[in-house]
Structures are given as structure tokens and as C-alpha cells.
Amino acid sequence: MRLILMGPPGSGKGTQATRIAEAYGVPTISTGDIFRAKVAAGTPLGLSAKAYMDAGEYVPDHITDAMVRDRLSRPDCERGFILDGYPRTLAQVGELDSMLADQAARIDAVVVLNADAEQLIERMLNRALAEGRADDTEDVIRRRLAIYAEQTAPLIALYATRGLVEEIDGTGKVDHVTGLLDSALMRRVSVRGEVG
Ligand code: ADP
Numbered sequence: 001m002r003l004i005l006m007g008p009p010g011s012g013k014g015t016q017a018t019r020i021a022e023a024y025g026v027p028t029i030s031t032g033d034i035f036r037a038k039v040a041a042g043t044p045l046g047l048s049a050k051a052y053m054d055a056g057e058y059v060p061d062h063i064t065d066a067m068v069r070d071r072l073s074r075p076d077c078e079r080g081f082i083l084d085g086y087p088r089t090l091a092q093v094g095e096l097d098s099m100l101a102d103q104a105a106r107i108d109a110v111v112v113l114n115a116d117a118e119q120l121i122e123r124m125l126n127r128a129l130a131e132g133r134a135d136d137t138e139d140v141i142r143r144r145l146a147i148y149a150e151q152t153a154p155l156i157a158l159y160a161t162r163g164l165v166e167e168i169d170g171t172g173k174v175d176h177v178t179g180l181l182d183s184a185l186m187r188r189v190s191v192r193g194e195v196g
Contacts, residue, residue, distance in 0.1 A: 001026055001080040002105060003185070004087070004164075006156065007113030009144040010120035010127070011170045012177060016113065017084040019178050020185070026080040029071050031064060033084075054134050056143035058088060058151065065095040072099050088152045093159075109188040110159040111181060113170030117145055 001024045005013045014030055021028040035053060038046030045067065049059045058064075068086050071077070087093045100106055115123075121141055128136035135144065159165050166184035170177050 001082075001185075002100075002107050003080075003082045004107055004110040004159070005082060005084050005113065006110055006152070007170060008115065008117075008120055008148045008152075009141065010124040011113040011115045012123075012174065013084045013113060015174060016170075016177060016181055017082045020181060021082050023182075024080065024082075026082060027076050028082045028084055029068065029077075029086065030084040031068065031086045031088075034067060034071070035059065054140070056135055056140040056147065058147060061089055061091045061095070064088075065092060068096070069099050072103070078103075087155065088148075090151075090155065090158070093155060107159075107164060109166055109185060110156070110164045111184055112156055112165060112167045113177070114167055115170045119171060120145065 003020070005017050005020075007013050014033070017028040017030060035046070035049045039050045039053070040046070045063065048063060052059045064086065068083075072081065083096075087096050096107075121138065124136045124141045125138065127133065135141075156165060156167075166188065168177070168180040168184055172180075
């Protein structure tokens with residue numbers, strides 16, 4: 001199972017990724033979580049990423065790509081993985097293609113979690129109260145949504161041309177969305193069966 005989870009900030013990618021990863025016994029690779037861990041540890045990479053993250057901007061591709069390449073090359077990714085938050089730019093898609101080619105692997109599905117902007121903003125403001133993420137202020141949230149629309153949403157059309165996209169409604173309760181996601185993954189398994 002090699003899965004890309006895509007969706008705007010606040011769409012619940014991280015929560016769903018954790019659940020699916022457990023069910024399928026593969027690791028989740030969340031670039032946002034890895035960056036936050038490096039910021040918290042005060043590593044040089046964390047220091048260079050922090051200003052971008054606090055502003056709601058994407059960390060430059062060369063930094064993100066190298067970090068993902070390193071993570072995907074570890075043995076626990078051999079049987080599959082769930083990417084949460086990568087790729088987010090067209091250039092990152094190209095890099096991921098090359099990482100997969102190196103491993104003679106391919107993506108099974110790109111699942112997109114959809115939700116409308118007002119709901120996303122409300123969720124993230126609530127999360128800010130619970131978790132205190134530095135980038136969950138209203139201004140930064142709006143910036144992140146705008147950058148997603150501009151730089152990441154176009155990736156959906158690109159992956160659709162490869163026949164990989166499953167779009168699901170991310171607005172329901174967590175369990176309900178997990179159910180939709182499970183069914184979408186079942187559909188992919190049968191599509192692949194037909195294709196061979
Ligand atoms: P969200 O999806 O809610 O915006 P994430 O936790 O996935 O939050 O990411 C937090 C921040 O980490 C992003 O705003 C960005 O600065 C950085 N980041 C995460 N993934 C990437 C990526 N693939 N490319 C560039 N920056 C990234």
C-alpha cells in the first residue's frame with residue numbers, strides 16, 4: 001500500500017493517515033510532523049524551516065525533498081507507506097516520481113479529503129486552542145489555504161490523468177470519513193486487480 005493523502009490544511013489528513021497506517025501496517029510519513037519535531041529539537045533543518053512554517057509558506061522544495069528521500073529509503077517503507085503532506089508542489093511530484101523509480105515502486109492511490117474553507121478555518125482555530133500550533137492563527141490559516149489552492153490543488157488534476165485519484169468528503173465525523181477512505185482504498189485494490 002503506497003498512498004498519498006491530499007487535502008487542504010485542516011481537512012483531517014493527519015488523523016486519517018494514522019488510522020489507515022495502523023490498519024495496513026505501514027508507516028505514515030507526515031512532512032508537517034517531521035518538520036515540527038525538527039523545530040522542537042532545534043536542529044539546523046528545523047531552524048531553516050521554522051520561519052516558513054510560522055508564516056504559512058511552504059518550506060523550499062530542496063529541503064523537503066531531501067528529508068522525504070531520506071525517510072522513504074528506510075527499511076520500514078519497503079512494504080509501503082502513507083504520505084501525509086507530500087507532495088505539495090509540481091516539482092515535488094517529479095522528485096517523488098524519481099524516488100519511487102529508484103525503488104521500482106509506484107503509488108496505488110491519491111486520496112483527496114475535501115472540505116469547505118469556512119469549516120477548515122473553524123477546525124484549525126479549535127485545534128489552536130487544544131494544541132497551540134504556531135501556524136493556527138486566522139491570518140496564517142488563510143495564507144495556508146490560499147497557498148494550497150494555488151500550489152497543491154493543481155496536483156489533483158495531474159494525478160487524475162494517471163488514474164489514481166479518489167476524492168472523498170472530509171466534512172463528516174472522524175469514523176465516518178475513515179469508512180469512506182476504507183471504501184475508496186477497496187475500490188483501488190479492485191481497479192488494480194482489473195488493470196493487472
Ligand atoms: P497543514 O496541512 O495543516 O498546513 P502540516 O502539518 O501538513 O499542516 O504542515 C505544516 C507546515 O509544514 C506547512 O505549512 C509547511 O510550512 C511545511 N510543510 C509540510 N509539508 C510540506 C511540503 N511537502 N512542502 C513544503 N512545506 C511543507
